[in-house]
Structures are given as structure tokens and as C-alpha cells.
Amino acid sequence: MIKKKLTVKDLIVAGAFAALYVVIMLVIVSTASLTPVTWLMAPLLCAVVLGTVYMLYCMKIPKRGAILILGVVVSLVLSSTGGWAAPAWGIICALLAELLAALGRYGSKGWYAASFCVFACSTAGPFWMLVFAKAAVLATIENTYGAGFAARMDALTPPWIVPVVIGSAVLGGFIGGAIGKRLLKKHFEKAGVV
Amino acid sequence: MITLQNVSFRYGTGGDASGGVREVDLHIRKGDCVVLCGRSGCGKTTLTRLVNGLIPHFYEGVLSGEVRVGGRDSAARSLAKTAEIVGSVFQNPRSQFFNVDTTGELAFGCENQGLPREEILRRVDGARVLFGLDGLMDRSIFELSGGEKQRIACGSVYAAGPEVYVLDEPSANLDAGATEKLRQILAALKARGKTLLISEHRLYYLAELADMYLYMEDGRVTRALDRREMRALPPGERAAMGLRSLDLNGADYRGRAAAPRDGGALLIENLVCRRGRRRVLDIPRLSLPSGEILAVVGANGAGKSTFAHCLGGILRHKGTFSVDGKALSDKKRVEMSYMVMQDVSRQLFTESVLEELSLGRREAPVKEAEDLLRALGLYELRDKHPMALSGGQKQRLAVAAAAFAGKEILLYDEPTSGLDAVNMRRICALIQDMADRVFITAVITHDLEFILSCCTSVLELSGGTVTDHYALDGPGVEKIKRHFLKEVVNYETKGNSGKTENRHGAAAGAGGY
């Protein structure tokens, strides 16, 4: 362990990586949402691609709080696609990821990769809104068109969809973390960037 | 004002001493303008960082000796305290602003000092008036040209009210007109009694400002010359020191005549490129003979990059490209061409130098690759990561990759920005050598010295149209010199209304593929 406190330099680097993370995430999500199936896969795809960004970020700022900051900033942006539930969920994910990184004493790549499995779930946040939005939609539809109509709509989005999406994000996090670890060694350590 | 006593510094805490400075003793009086010169990697930048406090507060390493600015030891003082008396302008206009809007950026330093709002407004206004920034207030910085960004950077530092200005290669990314504007700003600062420390390769624009030149070699200050001594330096000796020309107009033509080849010519017809509704490029007919080294010149936004991107086939456009009546489709041209970018880091993809060459080739002949690397002095580095190379080495690697892929159209985007004379001559030799092997070579450049030592013909662009196209023979040399002087003069006569810059602005940077 070197220095534990976050410096202003760290905060600026954090902002830059957050921008990178967020831009890539939004590009993938907006491309994926062209079809419903790929839309459900968006958290998985994001996790696979973003693992490298996350791992490099953690190596650049191996300190307590870094992951939480990234989580908070990413969550704030996610709120644009789904109101308040996404950030709440994102911050929970970031806190758990921070915990896993702490178990590795902020120095273990293995633990960092593990923490990404949890962190990656934050992208599944907007899907919670499906649950809330559905309730809202069903309520209005039931008022206007009757229960039968609402029931048919209900069937379109089964309740197990959210856990499945979260599970896929964990899987994606595992793959993305592994890729990130590999590229760190292959490129960034060899080039002397971290 | 600035005193360095027996200062040594090396980066990193490990054993590999890279860069840094050794045993520097230095005294700069208040109001002086001191220029640090010397070859890349000689320690100029390190010296500027010692003065603005980034060493030891930002860059880690081993420091000995004492740096005093304004009477106090800068190692013992916080970076923010140093920032109140030392203002810094950096080389890369893209990475040094914190705000998105220009007015916010001008106020940034003052806000950090916690000055009251009225005082900040007064100072920002002072910077606006002094540097002629009227047309640049309340803009998005991302839409500004490099020169405009650099002026905002100077204005922001000025508003913060420091006594000492430290500038690290401020002109590296600027064209002749913007460099002249920068000179005016520096002159205004000097007239106000500010102390200037400038690390720079381009010396011509500082000729009237510099009180002292410090020549650095290998981390040491080996020579100190005043203005007169520098003037009196024989050109041969200056060149041997690796220094750039002191007089823009005095640069001599050292290029070679275009080797006439009967390889035909690339014919461009009815080339039109639009960005939104605006025509950013409109070339009815242009014929580029093979084997030439074409300098593409023009003010910012004249359509140079757009032209290169159309030529390389990566930008959508109307019109045809053909050789001997045979059309070359966009797709074909992308396969044939390669652009060596200004920031080469963006175009290196693999984990070793050797690998970088064979990228995209299924069965790459290793022997051939190794020979090429030997020819470019990269063989010893073949197993290194491309990003661990120096700037010049990266550039050579990018050219090597193009050569190895058998590219026929080579495009260079400002290959000499921020290069000392030695590295400039090296890249000249490389471009000339490559030009013999390929069909077309085109170089976007703002560097007259480079054009005169390397290119064989010139394409002048303005507002997206070709204003002139000529060979660099006797009259051609006079023409290109006039072109550059005109760019400078436009600024001098029009003062704050420098209309050459961006009158015909193309969209930001490499925007919109």
C-alpha cells in the first residue's frame, strides 16, 4: 500500500475515465436497443467491453474510494435513462465492488477483476425501471382499457427478466475482467503506463 | 525572480534515470524573457516543471538543490501558492483547459484563488482587451482552433495575475498566423514587466523578444547566449546544435528537384465535400504527378485535412479520382493509402514494434520486416511496446508500418510539429526516401523550414478551394515564402481582427466521419 488518500490528480483522472466509461456504455446501449433481444443483452455487452477500462482505472488509482466515485458518476448518468432507481442500484453495486477491492487490499488484480463482476451490474439498473414503469403503465391501462388488456401486457415482460439480466451482467463482468487483466499485462504494463 | 541552485532531478524512484536535469544553476531577473532551447529530451520541459512547481508536487522523482521563485523555495510551497505567482501554458492545446466554455476558462485561475466575482470579471475583461479576445468570449472551447485555444490559455493565465510565465513549446501546434498572434501576446506581457520562461523549438518568432537563450544538452545548461550572440551564431554552428532557423524568411531551399518519373499522375475531378450544408472542399480539377512530395498549406480551416481525408478515401465526397483514365474508388484508395497522424499514439495498436509491422498481414515475411526496422533504426527496439517509444521513434514506426503494408499514397499530418532541427531533418530524409517508393506523398504542414528542406511542390488551399499549385523551383520558393509572410502580415496589419484564421472554418478537427 502506497498512498491511501485520493488527491485532486486522482479525482481528475477519475473524471476522465468516467467519461470514457460512460461514452462507451451509452454507445453500446443505444446500439443494442435497436432490437429487444440485444437490448436485454446490453449489460452483458457493456461488461465485456468495459472490463478493460475498469481494470486500467483501478490500476491508475489503487486507493479506497476510487471505485465508489466511478460508480456514483456512472449512476448519475444512468439516471438519464431511468429515473432514480438506476442510481440507487448503481451505488449499491459500487459499494459492494469497493468492498471486494478492499479485500484485495487495493493491490490485487484478481480481487479487482472480481469486484468488476459486481460493478458491471450497475448497467442493469435501468432494467429495474422496467418493473416500476410496468406498474405505472399497467395501472393506467387497467383504468382505461380494463384488466384483460393489462394482463396481456403483463405477459410481455415476465418477472424473471430482471434477475436474468443481472446474472448476464455478472457473467459479462467475469469475461470483461479477465480480458482487462490480460490486456493490462500485454499492453499497459509492458508500455510502462501503469 | 527565478533562481536555481545546483538543481538535479530525475523522474521515477527506480534506478532507470530517464530525462531530467543535472546540476543546473540559473538566475533569471524580473522582466527578462528567457528561451530554453535544445534537442528533444534535453531537459527543457523538466526545467519548466521545476519552475512552475509541478516538480516535485506532481511528477515524482529524486530532486536535489533549490528552486526559488519570487524569493521562496517552491518545493516547500504548495502548488496552488506557486500558481499565484507562476502561470503556465502548455504544449498541447487539447488537454490544458478545464472548462468547456471560454469565459469560464478565462476565470478558472481566479476562481481557484477565491477572488471576489467583481474582481474576476475585471481581470477577465482586462485579458480580453489586452489579448484581443472579443470574438472568442462565450464560446465552446472544443470548437476553437489550436491557435485560439492557445490564446485563451494565455488569457486565463494572465487573468490569474502571475509575475512569471512559463510556457512549454506553446507554438508546437500553431500555424504561422497563430504563432504571430502568440508573439504579440508575449510582447504585451513583456511590456508589462512580466518574466517569461519559454521552452521552444521554433525560434524565429522569439527573435525580437528573447533576452537570453539557454542551450541545453543532456539535462545540463551548456551555453547561454544573449540576443546578439544568438544572432551572430553562424548558421552552420546553429544547425550543428540542432536549432531551428531564427528568421522565417531567411530559410534556404535545401530540397531537391522533383525526380521526374513517368509513373503517370493522379487526376482529381469535381471533388466536392460538404459538411452539413457548407461546402468545405471544392476542387474542379487537380492533377498530382507521381513521385512528388506535395506540401498542402493554408490557414486553419482552409480544407487541408478534408482534402487529405478525401484523398485517403475515408471521407465521403463527390467527384472522381483516377490514374490513366482508370478510376480509383474510395475503397481502393483506403487500401492504398496511409496517414501518419500528428498524434501518432492513436495509430499504434499492437504490443510490440515487430508486431505493429505485420498487423493486417497474414503471413508477414519476418526477414523483410527486420530489414525495414534496421533501415529506420528501430531494430534494437523490435520487442518493445510501441507506446514506450519516444515521439520520433513512434513516428518512424508508423511510417515503417505504412511501407511494410505496401501503401502507395502516403499522407502526413504536420509531421514536424514540436520537432527540433535534428529530428526534422531525420523525418525529411525519411519522407524523401519513402517518396521514391510510393505513388503520391502529400504533407499537411505549417512549417516553412520543413517545406523548403523536403517538399517538391506546393498546394495552397483557402476556403476549400485551390488557390495555387506550383513546383518548388526558383520562383516557387519565392512564392511559398510570400505565402507564409502574408499569413504573418495579415495579423500584423489587421491586429485584433485577424481574419485569415477560420474565415472559412471547416467543422471541428477531424469531425464527422
Added chain:
Amino acid sequence: METTRAAQIKKPYIRLDPRTKLLVLLTGSFAALSAAPKSAEVMLILFLTLLLLNERQTGFAVKLLAVFAAMLLPDIFGASLLDGAAGVVLLAVTRIVRIYLPVCMAFTLVVKTTTVSAFIAALCKMHVSDKITIPVSVMFRFIPTVKEEWQAIRAAMKFRGIGISFKSVAIRPMLTLEYVMIPLLMSASGIAGELAAASLARGLDSGKARTCVTQVALGPADYPVMLAGLAIAVCAVAG
């Protein structure tokens, strides 16, 4: 006057405090996601449109208002006639788009019309820690940088014959990912370092209370806007 290609930044008719805009984002997204009656929904959209017009984001506001109107039509006229799956899907889609529209508008209101300096000042007044304020403001400044880098890297990839088509992703996903990520991360972390150096050399880390050149204070216009935002949220939730 000097001519530059950069357009003048738009000034609002009435300046609102960033904190007011943040509150509108919060109440707006609450309202949008509750089972709001159509009247509350329409009120929310009109309210946000007015705020965007005030910031001279006319084109964007009009576009989104039009989309909203189009999404409202099937709900009023067609959907009850269209029995069966098609009707359900149509209704669901239009309803979901209508949920996201106000959130998107409110988000634009906050992000597009607030300068970095005003944003920092507002967050400071809300006693948000530097640990969030600095990363968030750097992020907004860095997003266009990422875009610039990405465009340059795309061009470089084309010259090297590295495509990122559906085909290349399908055949060599790992390699394609590597070729995209490596230059992007390398150049972004380089720029981040330079930005940090430049910001610190200009006294960002002074420890003093920062001041702000844009006045950030709740004015007479802020309170009615906040009240209206809250009222709409209450209407929407209460049904």
C-alpha cells in the same frame, strides 16, 4: 470583430440556478415514472418545454414535444380499436417512450445549459464533496474529448484495414476489442494526466473556497419553478 468557427454559447432569457434545474430533474423523473394521469403528463412536458425554450434550446424542445404528441395519439384514438397483440405492443411502446421523454428533457436541461464553473459552484453550495464535484465536472469536459479521440482512432483503423463491422466483431471479437480499446485508453489516460497537471498548475487544489464568475444564487424566478416542479410531481403521484 474577429471571426471564429465557434458559435456563441446561448444565453437564457431568465437565468435559473443549477440547483433549480437539478430539482426539476429529480421531481421530473419521479413524476414520469409514477402512474401519472395524462393531464399531469402533459403538464410536465409543457413545463419542461418552457424551461428548455427559456434556455434557447428551441430545436431540441420542439422536436421532443412533437415526438410526445405523436406518442400520445394512439393512446387517445387508435389503441382501443386495435385489439390484440398489435394494440398492446403499440400502447406499451408509446407509453414507455413517454416515460423516457421527460427524463431526457430534464437531463438535457441540466447538462447542456450549465457551465462547468456554475455547476461546481452549485454543487459546492449544496455541500457536495470535492470527491464528486471534480470527477463529475471533468467528465462533462472529457466527453467531447473522447469523441474526438474516437474519430481519430477510427480513421487510423481504416488506414490499417482494421474494420469494426458486424463481420469483424463476429469473427475476431477479442482482437477487434483490443484494437479499439488500446489506442483509446492510451490516449485518454495521456490526456487525463496532462489535464491534471494543467489544472493543478493553475491552482485547482488551493484548499480555499472557490468563487464562481457566473452568479449562482437563487433568484426570484427560481422559487416558482421549483414549486411548479414539485406541484407537478405531487399531481402525478397522487393521480
